[in-house]
Amino acid sequence: MADPDQTDPTCDVCAALVVQRAECYRLRDLSGVVDCNVEIRQHPHTEVSR
Ligand SMILES: [Zn+2]
Numbered sequence: 001m002a003d004p005d006q007t008d009p010t011c012d013v014c015a016a017l018v019v020q021r022a023e024c025y026r027l028r029d030l031s032g033v034v035d036c037n038v039e040i041r042q043h044p045h046t047e048v049s050r
Pocket residue numbers: 008011012013014015043044045
């Protein structure tokens with residue numbers, strides 16, 4: 001499973017989602033992990049152009 005890790009480090013929402021996803025992994029809450037991944041992917045800056 002590929003997790004979206006190309007999050008904008010300056011984005012508070014993505015940072016929070018990454019933290020939340022790690023917490024879900026720790027709790028073995030896979031549906032929570034998927035939810036976080038979906039939310040991260042849906043964030044508008046997934047296609048980062050430098
Ligand atoms: Zn974001």
